[in-house]
Amino acid sequence: MSTPEKSAWPKWVRDDDSVVACTEKVKVMTENFDEIKQIAQDAFEDGLLMEVSEEQMREALHRLVDMLVNPYQKNH
Template sequence: MSGLAPPAIWPGTDGAPLSCREKLKVLAENHVEAAQVLRDAFEDAVLMGVDEAAMRRILTEMVAALPSPKRA
């Protein structure tokens, strides 16, 4: 499914792509897991009658509201 493939480049805080194989492996695994959970939640909601556009907005808002792990 397009849009759910991991990004070709994971940009670091300095803008340079991450190159550590272990970090890239973890990021790819996390991406696959997150994509599956989001897909399942989206499909369940739509099949239960939630408006598709509303559910996309709800999921987007959830991601936007995630707190930064860098904040104390």
């Protein structure tokens, strides 16, 4: 099964809305998101092949993102 064409990732910004312009940082973010997208696509397809409902797979992947923890959270 082919996957849709790679979508452009967003322009990365800091909390103060300034743009992250460092080429190396943007490159790392692009590589990370390309890798995450492929892993998520593989898991999604595996679930569908095992007859898990598409809706449940999408909900589970959304929950996974919601469970991510920010270890660098600033205390206000």
